[in-house]
Amino acid sequence: TAVLPAGTAAAVAPDAAKRLLAEADRLLAGHGGWFGVARDDLADPDWSYDPRTGRRAPGGYAFDVPYRDEDAVGDIKQIWEPSRHQYLTVLAAAHALTGDERYAERVAALLRSWWAANPPLRGVHWTSGIELGIRLLSWVWIRRLLEGWPGAAALFEDNPVALDQIWHHQRWLAAFPSRGSSANNHAVAEAAGQLAGSCAFGWFPSSPRWRADALASLERQLRSNTFGSGLNRELATEYHGLVLELGLAAVAEADAAGVPVPAVVRLVLLRMTDALAAVVDGTLRPPRQGDADDGHGLVVDGAGTDRWGSLLATGDAVFGRLDWWPEVTGA
Structure with a gap:
């Protein structure tokens, strides 16, 4: 896994x-929470528990779990969201910033807990590709942000359980791509997670094939999900942000691994950034339209961070700011 450049913190x-x-x-x-429901158990969560309904998702073979049935499973979004492990990336980022091992040790404990509770193809967390893709992207960044912590290698590359989980996540994504009505931001998340994972965790015989297939899928999905203007075809502001975050994170991972990225992928992401610059108002807020589920591609910052300003600042760093883009003074 590529490490952060010197001086990043x-x-x-x-x-x-x-x-x-x-x-x-x-x-x-x-303490934390999602979708208006507070959680006070995140130091040692039950990964299958829905605090809104009080229900717990059943175990067993993943594809037998009726995850759309709230009476049987609970609110699936409340169950899935913590297992995207984006609150672990925040803890890992705090370690990278401070060197405080409390953050790293908590991340390690939570990952080991999740891996033990969710063996491959067992339970509700193995039923949806977007969840596996985003989780895999989180793991890539957790490993990067824990660099320098003495236990990092033992948690990841020297850990047979971690290797098994990472392999099965990538094998799942290769075998069960989203199709039909789910071939939208879900498919982008799957391709982005697969590309990031196969670049950063290229430890398996299948890694080169997974990497090539994921890159081809990312190109195809970004093109099919984006108008020539750069606006997301779902015409949903939040999904525009999600897809742009996923695409930028995936390309960054490919660049770090020295994997050539087709020019059209960068062009689509540039157009998406340009479209975002065109629709934000004077406070860098875009119009609220279309569906939204509060989804993020990658989270490494604290509450109150300006998502849209951050995306425009990232576009500036990746592509170079176009003259007419609004100024971003702090994200």
Whole structure:
């Protein structure tokens, strides 16, 4: 896994560092929540529990779990969201920023807990490709952000359980791509996670094939999900942000691994960034339209971070800012 460039932590703006550490400390204390439901059990969660309904998803063979049946499973979004492990990336980012091993040790404990509770193809967390793709992208960044912690290798590349989980995530994504009505942002997340995982965790005989197939799928899905103007074809602002985040994260991983990325992929992402710059208002807020599920491709910052300003700043770093783009003074 490629490491962060030297000086990255020192370059984080003081306000951003303050937000990140405040959020990480809240999570370290076990507090968080999703979709308006507070959680106080995140230090040692039941990964199959839905706090909204009080129900717990059944175990067993993944494809026998009726995850769309709330009476049988609970609110699936409440169950899936913590297992995207984006609150673990926040804790890992706090470790990268401070070197405080409490954050790394909590991340390690939570990953080991999840792996033990969710063996391959067992339970509700093995039923949806978008969940596996985003989770795999989170693991890539967790490993990167834990670089320098003495236990990092033992948690990942020297850990047979981790290797088994990473292999099965990539094998699942290769075998069960989303089709039909799900071939939208779901398919982009699957391709992005597969590409990131096969670049950063290229430890398996199938890694080159997974990498090539994921890159081809990412190109195909980005093109089919994006108008020539750069706007997302689902005509949903939040999905535009999600797809752009996923695409940028995947391309960054390919670049870090020295994997050539087709020019059309960068062109689509540039057009998406350009379209975002065109629709935000003077406070960098885009219009609220279409479906939304609060989904993010990657989370490494604290609460209150300006998502849209952050995306425009990332576009500036990746493509170079176009003259007419709005100024981003702090994200």
